[in-house]
Amino acid sequence: MSDTRTILVVGTYDTKDDELNYIADVIRGQGGRVLTMDVSVLGDPSKPADYSKHDVAEAGGHSIQEAIDGGDENLAMQIMAKGAATLAARLHHEGALDGVLVLGGTMGTDLALDVCSALPLGVPKYIVSTVSFSPLIPPERLPADVQMILWAGGLYGLNSVCRASLSQAAGAVLGAARAVEPPKRDRPLIGMTSFGKTVLRYMVALKPALESRGFEVAVFHATGMGGRAFESLAEEGAFAAVLDFAPQELGNHIMGSSISAGATRMTGAGKSGTPQIVSIGCYDLVDFVGWQEVPPKLNGQEVHAHNRLLSSVMMTPDQRCEMARAMAGQLAQALGPTTLLLPMHGGNEWDRPGGPLSDPEGLVVFIEELRNVCPENAELIELEAHINDEGFARAALRQIDDWIQQGVLNVQ
Template sequence: MTDKTILVVGTYDTKNDELNYLCSCIAGQGGAVLTMDVSVLGDPARPADVSKHQVAEAGGSSIHAAIDSGDENVAMQIMARGAAAMARGLHDDGRVDGVIVLGGTMGTDLALDLSAALPLGVPKYIVSTVSFSPLLPPERIPADVQMILWAGGLYGLNSVCKSSLSQAAGAVLGAARAVEPPKRDRPLIGMTSFGKTVLRYMVTLKPALEARGYEVAVFHATGMGGRAFESLAAEGAFAAVMDFAPQEVANHLFGGLSAGEDRMTNAGRRGVPQIVAPGCYDLVDFVGWRPAPPQLADRPSHAHNRLLTSAVLAPEERRQVARAICDKLADASGPVTLLLPRGGCNEWDRPGAELHDAEGLAAFCDEVVASCPANVRLAEMAAHINDAEFTDRALAVFDAWVEEGVIPRP
């Protein structure tokens, strides 16, 4: 008897031994496997459950077209499209409970597309020679993907890479057995923030929204958190969003820890009601253990820890951030309220605090007022973002939308 089925994906022409070892480890623990071959030139030692021809056809092409292109990048993008479509179909049909993809840079490129096609809660593991590498852009990393470094795995089996593969087999099967998928039994509110030392509104808002019958997920807006937030917004997972920490917009503009160019756009595209505020708009995060990027080297900064440091933007740069935020909100198809706390937008910019800049704050606020698009309701207040007045105003907007039917009741 087997309880869970794992989709095992890779190029079975060149990594047959490694993939079969992975399959045997899963089977040895009582799991079942379904194999998918994403090879192009060669053939596996024995047929896979999903052949490379089926994969290429699902990608809108054929193996012959991939070969005839004469370009390995073009060929693998055909296979990536097909593998993503096939994996989603297999999951939707209830045939697989998790997926594991094995590869180098080519296989990892494909694995990111395949993993992104699967919903949150489906265990998805990538065993790669470039796991955790800066080669991997944040905007392509799915919200709940797991990665394992394939040490010693470039070519052929050995005791070093078997250690990685056997752990990966146990991890994906264990995850498929243990996972508690999102229940979706209450409307979900997506919120962005940072730790309580800099932004504190979630301490009040989360219990208040839960008391109203909603579920609240708070995303840490330091690059990957924003990426996860955007991927779920794109799926339509949120009943409403409180996007109060759009700092990743500034990060993307000025070379910080980006969440991708589509940050602050996906909820709008889906028509999801948005309550927005500019928490930490004035900061650009960079890797704390590296020298500051040249464009930020002369700025006042705050070191959160040894991993993360934030530099402060100049007044004209803050105007640029204001325009970027307003441009993104202008494309929203659903209702948007922009809360503008003129008293400050993070704890470090209060009067007397280390990063206070009255001129910069005024420049940002003035530019927001000047650039705010017609589809956005602007609500200015004298308060600081961490004051009770801010959370009271956010809840007032939320409650009004519930009464109007804009946000569904629990």
């Protein structure tokens, strides 16, 4: 099979013509093909793009004149973003592209996130941006497998500094397009959330047991970005079922931590009607960036330093009740089968009796609140077990087996 791959290069060719053409030349120099997409509004490129600004606007149901006449650059860029995302998705569906690279500042990055979100997992997506990794970018806008590189020294014109970034990105997207192994989808996929084995261990027993039943299992690290990837895939219906046992990112969000998967955490499976089993892993902890100040809402509470990047704050009883209500509110929106497994003896290895973060009274308060607010569409199953006990894993497997027997889940 040929190594030739086609990369879609997207940007405002009226203002970044030199940079975009340089990227295209690097890709071609490495044996790749290039399609160009111009998302300018006012100006024109030095030579015609494969997909002009008129093509882009029309793909989104608008015209360039509408973008100009609106008199607002934000409105204009949203028109172009809609068209660029629609056109990119169409090109991928037609087999015309193998990867995408989008270049921009804040305006271009805003558009780039929409373009990359329109493409499925496994299609290489590279954003070259002056605001890569910036807190300007909300987690809910990030596609599951997007890659970013900082466009250093590239605000205006080519130079040796920005060429280093641009050439890396060009080589990276072409190399990724050649090397990528897209998801096969030959077995039904179960998505699971967790943390490392020092705090949550159920996946050690569940993964092989589920695989023996014919499923593929993907475990997502619920530290903000992992949960965002999990949610985006759940919402698009990529999972046959989800085992969302580590909902802590929802607590992070409502308590003001920047380690967040966004306000839609714990809603993706519900929106797509995907069967879901949820539980309370690390419900009692709020993670925050260890080298930053504790979020104001958590000042004065006990802190556990996990490492130099990550610290955790123990929730008060009132905050645990707030977490219970937030979980119930998210689950109440679910359109598919929903089971809430409630291990009565605790939700992480540190909260066992005698453990460093043990708080039996706080656990009782949380359990009682969750009982009271559990939505009618969710089946509540209380377990005389800790979340890391074998009994918890067995209960989850019983629910999976029941769904298989009922035809809710199909294993081929």
